Amino acid sequence: MSESFGLTNQHPGGGNTTGGEMGALVRGYDWARTPLGPIAAWPQCLKTATALVLNSAVPIVMLWGPDGIMIYNDAYSVFAGGRHPRLLGSKVLEGWPEVADFNANVMKVGMAGGTLAYRDQELTLYRTGAAEQVWMNLDYSPVLDESGTPAGVIAIVIETTDRILAERRLNFLFALGEEFRRITDPTEITARATEMLGRQLRVAAVGYAGFDEQETIVTERCWHGGTMQNDAAVDPLNRFGPRIAAALRQGHSLIVDDVESDATLDDAERAAFAAQGVGAALAVPLVRNGRLTAILYADYPTQRRWTRDDEVVARDVAERTRAAVERAAVETAIRDSEERFRALVQASSDVIYQMSADWHELRELAGRNFIADTTHVSRTWLQDYIFPEDQKQVTDAIDEAIRGKSPFELEHRVRRVDGTVGWTLSRAVPLLDRNGEIAQWFGAASDVTARRQTQEHLRLLVDELNHRVKNTLATVQSIVTQVVRGMPHSEDVRGAIESRLGALSRSHDLLTRESWETASLQDIADQALRPFVDGNADQLTITGDEIRFRPKIALALGMAFHELATNAAKYGALSTSAGRIVITWSTADDRLRLQWRERGGPAVVPPEKKGFGSRLIERGLAYDLDGSVRLDYAPAGVTCDIEMPLAAGAPKT
Amino acid sequence: MNDKPLNGRRIFVVEDESAIVMLLEDMLEELGCELAAASARPAQAIAAIPRSTPIDAAILDINLDGQTSYDVADALAASGIPFAFATGYGSNGLKDGYAHRPVLQKPFTLVELERTLSHLIQR
Numbered sequence: 122m123s124e125s126f127g128l129t130n131q132h133p134g135g136g137n138t139t140g141g142e143m144g145a146l147v148r149g150y151d152w153a154r155t156p157l158g159p160i161a162a163w164p165q166c167l168k169t170a171t172a173l174v175l176n177s178a179v180p181i182v183m184l185w186g187p188d189g190i191m192i193y194n195d196a197y198s199v200f201a202g203g204r205h206p207r208l209l210g211s212k213v214l215e216g217w218p219e220v221a222d223f224n225a226n227v228m229k230v231g232m233a234g235g236t237l238a239y240r241d242q243e244l245t246l247y248r249t250g251a252a253e254q255v256w257m258n259l260d261y262s263p264v265l266d267e268s269g270t271p272a273g274v275i276a277i278v279i280e281t282t283d284r285i286l287a288e289r290r291l292n293f294l295f296a297l298g299e300e301f302r303r304i305t306d307p308t309e310i311t312a313r314a315t316e317m318l319g320r321q322l323r324v325a326a327v328g329y330a331g332f333d334e335q336e337t338i339v340t341e342r343c344w345h346g347g348t349m350q351n352d353a354a355v356d357p358l359n360r361f362g363p364r365i366a367a368a369l370r371q372g373h374s375l376i377v378d379d380v381e382s383d384a385t386l387d388d389a390e391r392a393a394f395a396a397q398g399v400g401a402a403l404a405v406p407l408v409r410n411g412r413l414t415a416i417l418y419a420d421y422p423t424q425r426r427w428t429r430d431d432e433v434v435a436r437d438v439a440e441r442t443r444a445a446v447e448r449a450a451v452e453t454a455i456r457d458s459e460e461r462f463r464a465l466v467q468a469s470s471d472v473i474y475q476m477s478a479d480w481h482e483l484r485e486l487a488g489r490n491f492i493a494d495t496t497h498v499s500r501t502w503l504q505d506y507i508f509p510e511d512q513k514q515v516t517d518a519i520d521e522a523i524r525g526k527s528p529f530e531l532e533h534r535v536r537r538v539d540g541t542v543g544w545t546l547s548r549a550v551p552l553l554d555r556n557g558e559i560a561q562w563f564g565a566a567s568d569v570t571a572r573r574q575t576q577e578h579l580r581l582l583v584d585e586l587n588h589r590v591k592n593t594l595a596t597v598q599s600i601v602t603q604v605v606r607g608m609p610h611s612e613d614v615r616g617a618i619e620s621r622l623g624a625l626s627r628s629h630d631l632l633t634r635e636s637w638e639t640a641s642l643q644d645i646a647d648q649a650l651r652p653f654v655d656g657n658a659d660q661l662t663i664t665g666d667e668i669r670f671r672p673k674i675a676l677a678l679g680m681a682f683h684e685l686a687t688n689a690a691k692y693g694a695l696s697t698s699a700g701r702i703v704i705t706w707s708t709a710d711d712r713l714r715l716q717w718r719e720r721g722g723p724a725v726v727p728p729e730k731k732g733f734g735s736r737l738i739e740r741g742l743a744y745d746l747d748g749s750v751r752l753d754y755a756p757a758g759v760t761c762d763i764e765m766p767l768a769a770g771a772p773k774t
Numbered sequence: 775m776n777d778k779p780l781n782g783r784r785i786f787v788v789e790d791e792s793a794i795v796m797l798l799e800d801m802l803e804e805l806g807c808e809l810a811a812a813s814a815r816p817a818q819a820i821a822a823i824p825r826s827t828p829i830d831a832a833i834l835d836i837n838l839d840g841q842t843s844y845d846v847a848d849a850l851a852a853s854g855i856p857f858a859f860a861t862g863y864g865s866n867g868l869k870d871g872y873a874h875r876p877v878l879q880k881p882f883t884l885v886e887l888e889r890t891l892s893h894l895i896q897r
Contacts (some may be wrong), residue, residue, distance in 0.1 A: 148800075160892055233782065325868055373804040466792075506807050586835075586861050587862050587864060588861070588862040589862070591862025591879075591880040591881060592791055592794065592862055592880060594880065594881040595791070595793075595794045595797065595862075595880045596791060596793040596794060596797075597797050597881075598797060599793040599794055599797035599800075600793060602800055603796065603800075606800070615884075616883075616884075619881070619883040620882065620883065622881045623881060623882075623883055626879065626880070626881055627879075630879070712877045
């Protein structure tokens with residue numbers, strides 16, 4: 122009598138599919154074993170109600186009779202999960218033992234003719250064996266029999282778990298975002314994140330670890346069901362063995378619902394889980410550019426079915442945590458840097474200033490009582506601090522620094538607090554923005570007035586000394602001239618004296634230019650010989666390494682070159698325009714070897730008697746240089762070889 | 775040696791060291807020149823310029839016992855008299871505005887003095 126409640130053959134072509142799978146199950150069920158009895162004996166109201174339930178697309182279960190015998194449709198069978206199809210024909214209190222109290226009340230109210238409605242009712246069900254939080258909209262209404270007496274209860278059951286979870290996830294993430302905005306300390310961020318996720322997922326423990334390039338843990342917090350720990354004992358990467366570590370490194374999440382039954386785990390791994398009291402585990406790694414940067418994990422002591430939602434939330438929290446930690450680290454670094462900068466500014470005796478990118482605006486300047494302070498943005502700083510005649514020099518240096526995005530550095534005059542002239546060594550570096558453009562300039566300027574004054578004083582002293590020395594040389598020249606006047610060869614004598622005084626004076630000039638520190642060998646030779654080849658520079662070639670000598674050696678070499686040149690001008694290579702002098706030198710083993718070579722001059726005849734020049738070169742120079750000098754009047758041209766230890770003449774460092 | 779172009783030229787000398795004045799005097803004589811006047815102090819030198827005319831050229835020591843001879847240089851320039859500085863400062867010892875003037879480095883030789891004076895008088 123399957124057609125007796127109108128489920129079959131009523132729609133042409135409907136066949137046995139009418140009422141869906143549940144229609145077939147209901148028709149084939151042995152109802153005789155139940156208080157309802159065989160279908161044929163069902164009252165019309167039950168048949169009608171059953172047809173209504175089976176043909177509805179909305180999940181509906183009917184609880185018939187005082188025991189609440191369950192008859193439900195396809196949509197409800199999905200909701201029933203693992204309980205289906207055992208639920209069909211069973212008593213509601215037995216079919217859903219975990220919510221028996223709730224259903225007892227439903228039956229009581231419904232069978233009394235009342236209705237019940239619940240919105241987003243939270244229930245814990247064990248549809249698949251494991252505990253599950255579910256939310257449902259529940260509507261209960263009585264089904265009346267022919268006499269108008271409630272014979273059963275119809276329940277429309279719409280599960281809202283997905284919507285509720287989505288809402289809760291959104292709320293949770295929103296709250297997490299609020300927390301991250303509030304917290305600035307990286308450790309506190311991870312502490313809050315793990316705690317909030319732990320409470321959200323209702324797990325036993327949640328931990329977060331950030332890794333650096335060497336895979337060293339840099340941030341780690343672990344929340345254990347209400348207590349926060351910095352749990353160095355837990356290594357989130359390696360805690361379950363190398364195979365799981367390798368998978369995490371590659372970005373694969375670890376999802377274990379039940380350690381004991383999980384076929385993907387080997388015995389060693391299972392033992393590792395057990396040793397840590399973990400029955401179910403979820404771990405999401407964050408991998409960036411192929412490198413593991415963080416792991417977020419959640420532990421549960423017994424089995425638990427992790428949902429797709431759990432993993433999504435965990436991954437989202439992990440990513441937000443990492444971002445917040447990184448942001449906080451950057452902010453902390455900036456704050457520390459600013460504090461250090463402030464401390465530096467306070468501690469520094471330098472003038473500190475900030476300029477706009479184009480230097481038109483001076484934003485701030487702490488003048489240290491050297492120059493005036495500027496506390497408000499100033500566009501007239503150039504006029505305020507720099508004297509008109511120096512402004513171009515300053516702006517030129519600024520333009521160059523801006524063009525090259527390179528540090529500005531200039532020693533220049535400034536108007537001091539009291540209006541007088543001061544000197545400053547000013548340096549500024551450009552701060553570049555994200556796009557590499559100059560955002561502003563930070564500068565420091567030190568007061569070098571005293572040094573400049575000392576330098577100026579020293580320069581005047583050296584000038585005065587030079588003047589005295591030169592006047593003295595000229596006076597000697599005068600005296601000699603007076604003394605030899607009228608004597609035989611007086612003109613030769615005077616010429617010889619004049620020439621040597623001149624050489625001495627020129628060496629003096631060279632050293633004065635170098636502040637009496639050192640002079641280069643090239644310059645010494647050039648200074649001594651240039652006057653002899655005036656107008657025919659080709660006659661002279663000077664080549665050798667750059668080497669510098671102290672004043673004493675420089676003067677001795679200068680005089681020696683002068684004597685050689687004097688001889689060359691009188692008898693040697695410089696006495697004809699075809700003559701050449703080549704001076705070369707090299708350094709090796711801390712010794713200088715210098716060669717003077719004349720050629721192209723008249724045939725050389727050795728002097729009968731060695732004169733002043735020869736003596737000065739062969740004996741005086743060797744003595745002064747602590748070296749050896751060999752002078753050879755070779756017929757083809759005079760040669761002179763000088764060898765000396767470099768230590769004798771090298772500048773003291 | 776009196777066939778030289780400097781023959782008979784009157785040279786004005788400003789120099790505070792007597793020995794150097796004597797040297798210049800001897801050298802000028804050798805070149806066939808005549809010492810028009812010698813002064814050791816700037817004010818004295820400026821006053822001496824009109825009295826010593828005609829002057830063909832002048833040699834000025836820059837440092838006159840703590841004073842400089844730039845005022846004298848200006849007075850000479852105003853009178854159109856060519857001059858050279860004699861100095862021990864070196865070529866970079868000249869004040870701005872005078873750097874283009876000829877310089878005779880002390881101590882100078884007879885040849886150098888001759889060259890400098892010839893240069894001044896030719897102009």
